[in-house]
Amino acid sequence: MSGKAQPHGLSATLAWFTLPKPGAVAYRVVRMKIVEPGQLSAAGVKACHTQPDPKQAHKGTVVHRRWGGEKAAAIAGDGFFELDVQREVDDLVV
Numbered sequence: 896m897s898g899k900a901q902p903h904g905l906s907a908t909l910a911w912f913t914l915p916k917p918g919a920v921a922y923r924v925v926r927m928k929i930v931e932p933g934q935l936s937a938a939g940v941k942a943c944h945t946q947p948d949p950k951q952a953h954k955g956t957v958v959h960r961r962w963g964g965e966k967a968a969a970i971a972g973d974g975f976f977e978l979d980v981q982r983e984v985d986d987l988v989v
Contacts (some may be wrong), residue, residue: 903967905940907978908958929960930979938976940964 913923935941940962 901967902965903938903940904916904943904961904963905935905976906961908957908959909980911936915955924984926983927956927958927963928959928981930981932962932976932978934976935962937968938964939967967989 907929909927909929911927913925915922916924924967927952929940945969946959946961
Protein backbone atom coordinates (compact mmCIF):
# COMPACT_ATOMS: atom_id res chain seq x y z
CA MET A 896 0.00 0.00 0.00
CA SER A 897 2.98 2.28 -0.22
CA GLY A 898 3.93 4.86 -2.78
CA LYS A 899 0.77 6.34 -4.31
CA ALA A 900 -2.78 7.26 -3.38
CA GLN A 901 -4.64 4.64 -5.42
CA PRO A 902 -7.10 1.76 -4.93
CA HIS A 903 -6.00 -0.38 -2.00
CA GLY A 904 -7.57 -3.14 0.03
CA LEU A 905 -7.08 -4.81 3.36
CA SER A 906 -8.44 -8.28 4.21
CA ALA A 907 -8.47 -10.25 7.44
CA THR A 908 -9.62 -13.81 8.06
CA LEU A 909 -10.02 -15.32 11.52
CA ALA A 910 -10.75 -19.01 12.05
CA TRP A 911 -10.77 -20.93 15.33
CA PHE A 912 -11.89 -24.12 17.01
CA THR A 913 -13.98 -24.08 20.16
CA LEU A 914 -15.47 -26.68 22.44
CA PRO A 915 -19.15 -27.43 21.77
CA LYS A 916 -21.67 -26.37 24.40
CA PRO A 917 -24.52 -28.92 24.52
CA GLY A 918 -27.95 -27.44 25.20
CA ALA A 919 -26.99 -23.94 24.09
CA VAL A 920 -28.61 -21.89 21.33
CA ALA A 921 -25.12 -21.05 20.10
CA TYR A 922 -23.18 -24.31 19.92
CA ARG A 923 -19.84 -22.94 21.08
CA VAL A 924 -18.24 -21.89 24.36
CA VAL A 925 -16.56 -18.72 23.03
CA ARG A 926 -16.91 -16.43 20.05
CA MET A 927 -14.24 -14.30 18.44
CA LYS A 928 -14.49 -11.17 16.36
CA ILE A 929 -12.27 -8.83 14.43
CA VAL A 930 -12.52 -5.33 15.88
CA GLU A 931 -12.81 -2.61 13.24
CA PRO A 932 -9.41 -0.84 13.10
CA GLY A 933 -9.56 2.77 14.25
CA GLN A 934 -7.05 4.10 11.70
CA LEU A 935 -9.07 3.06 8.62
CA SER A 936 -10.55 6.49 7.88
CA ALA A 937 -7.11 8.13 8.03
CA ALA A 938 -5.89 5.63 5.42
CA GLY A 939 -8.87 6.31 3.15
CA VAL A 940 -10.38 2.80 3.35
CA LYS A 941 -13.75 1.65 4.68
CA ALA A 942 -15.67 -1.60 5.00
CA CYS A 943 -16.65 -3.02 1.60
CA HIS A 944 -20.37 -3.06 0.89
CA THR A 945 -20.31 -6.59 -0.55
CA GLN A 946 -19.80 -8.31 2.80
CA PRO A 947 -22.29 -9.19 5.52
CA ASP A 948 -23.05 -6.89 8.41
CA PRO A 949 -20.38 -7.29 11.15
CA LYS A 950 -23.02 -8.47 13.64
CA GLN A 951 -23.95 -11.34 11.31
CA ALA A 952 -20.40 -12.11 10.22
CA HIS A 953 -19.27 -12.96 13.77
CA LYS A 954 -21.82 -15.73 14.40
CA GLY A 955 -19.67 -18.61 13.11
CA THR A 956 -16.14 -19.87 13.70
CA VAL A 957 -14.70 -18.32 10.53
CA VAL A 958 -14.82 -14.56 10.02
CA HIS A 959 -13.60 -12.69 6.94
CA ARG A 960 -13.62 -8.90 6.71
CA ARG A 961 -12.50 -6.67 3.85
CA TRP A 962 -11.85 -2.94 3.68
CA GLY A 963 -10.99 -0.93 0.58
CA GLY A 964 -10.77 2.53 -0.95
CA GLU A 965 -10.52 3.94 -4.47
CA LYS A 966 -8.13 6.72 -3.48
CA ALA A 967 -6.55 5.34 -0.35
CA ALA A 968 -3.75 7.35 1.22
CA ALA A 969 -0.16 6.41 0.51
CA ILE A 970 1.37 4.48 3.39
CA ALA A 971 5.09 4.21 4.07
CA GLY A 972 6.79 0.89 3.41
CA ASP A 973 7.21 0.30 7.14
CA GLY A 974 3.61 1.34 7.93
CA PHE A 975 1.16 -1.12 9.45
CA PHE A 976 -2.44 -1.67 10.56
CA GLU A 977 -3.12 -3.07 13.97
CA LEU A 978 -6.00 -5.55 13.98
CA ASP A 979 -7.50 -6.51 17.32
CA VAL A 980 -9.26 -9.81 17.92
CA GLN A 981 -11.83 -9.86 20.71
CA ARG A 982 -12.81 -13.03 22.58
CA GLU A 983 -16.23 -13.17 24.21
CA VAL A 984 -18.09 -15.81 26.17
CA ASP A 985 -21.00 -17.15 24.14
CA ASP A 986 -23.52 -17.43 26.97
CA LEU A 987 -26.82 -17.97 25.15
CA VAL A 988 -28.49 -20.99 26.78
CA VAL A 989 -31.76 -22.72 25.89
